[in-house]
């Protein structure tokens with residue numbers, strides 16, 4: 224079996240062999256770009272070269288980039304832990320051509336790497352190509368499809384719509400069709416029941432997207448029309464943890480050696496085994512994932528704090544603490560104890576984790592302790608609320624009280640509900656939602672402005688980012704409205 228370390232190296236070596244310059248990952252925390260808080264794709268660090276604001280340094284580049292998708296256009300936070308293949312922080316392997324090679328080489332090399340070099344069974348692969356769009360007077364990307372046809376039967380080359388298969392930087396600017404590689408890792412038996420092609424892009428945990436090849440060939444003008452770019456570019460991104468899952472023959476990113484030390488150590492600390500209970504498993508995945516996001520943010524110089532990027536990091540850490548507290552029984556700081564295991568998983572590729580281990584542990588421990596104090600104050604308050612509700616013969620806790628717990632003590636509604644249930648009480652969710660909505664209305668104007676991959680500066684007003692709690696609240700409201 225290939226280790227994750229070998230897989231990462233194999234990717235970089237492969238593209239070195241194709242005359243690519245290997246560069247370092249840019250920091251995950253972006254400084255000095257008010258339009259982007261965290262790197263969310265490999266392409267970010269090349270933004271200026273790509274827009275022609277800076278000369279192209281190397282026409283062919285490859286790297287592994289630390290990415291964080293917890294805000295703005297790419298916000299996967301709500302999936303993390305519930306599914307097995309979206310992370311907050313992940314590595315994106317990528318290769319680029321700036322005005323050099325185009326679709327043919329990008330597709331040939333993707334195939335050569337995955338099938339010839341890595342030995343992925345070609346019968347488990349699907350490619351998607353842009354289906355075209357009448358609005359833009361654009362045809363299907365037959366050029367890309369033609370290159371895939373060298374390797375794949377036609378019924379494994381699927382059409383995709385604008386949402387999945389057309390990349391745009393923003394409302395105007397460079398854009399173009401993309402072509403994705405998806406892999407079906409189900410057993411023969413499962414494959415016989417439902418064809419893989421019906422599951423591509425359906426959020427199936429065993430039929431997943433691994434690599435996105437973007438072909439930047441147009442410029443979108445202010446009037447909405449497309450013109451051809453003089454220089455065409457390639458921008459690819461492949462999820463490293465997903466690739467490891469496929470190559471290590473496991474069914475979840477968390478079963479790869481990228482996470483295994485952390486999960487084993489966590490199991491020891493809480494005396495629970497991963498894989499025995501779905502709720503505990505979710506909590507363990509959340510913690511193993513969030514640890515990475517927080518540790519790498521700190522290593523990049525972003526400490527948890529009360530505003531902007533620091534606030535996002537604080538919230539991620541608190542989310543992990545809450546899961547540990549609620550589902551794994553941790554009443555004292557524990558996440559900092561996992562940094563050592565994380566170092567074992569990732570320290571080779573990212574020495575910043577090794578060099579800053581002590582700082583990372585210290586910051587996480589202090590954050591955990593201070594949040595646990597707030598949590599326990601909140602729990603005392605909730606105990607009083609419960610006693611009073613029982614005395615008054617109520618069957619529910621008032622939504623207003625649940626909201627105070629949420630807003631002041633960081634109690635998510637499900638934690639309040641859990642504790643209420645243990646006391647045979649419900650929570651008045653409707654009035655909770657009304658309180659939440661009122662707060663949302665108050666802060667609407669201060670909401671985050673990140674909407675596109677990159678926003679051109681002159682287009683946005685400077686506003687302060689308030690963190691994803693507001694987004695979490697919105698999602699919750701949407702969910703409750705549905706019922």
Ligand code: ATP
Nearest residue numbers: 292299308309310313432433434435460461462465
């Ligand atoms: P998905 O549809 O699975 O959310 P995506 O289309 O949003 O992925 P891209 O923006 O195309 O992802 O990013 C390139 C690659 O990065 C994807 O093909 C996938 O392998 C990987 N990737 C994207 N988001 C995540 C994530 N949150 N965690 C881990 N890997 C990811």
Ligand code: MG
Nearest residue numbers: 297298299309
């Ligand atoms: Mg996505």
Ligand code: MG
Nearest residue numbers: 387403424432
């Ligand atoms: Mg996708």
Ligand code: MG
Nearest residue numbers: 387403432435
């Ligand atoms: Mg994609």
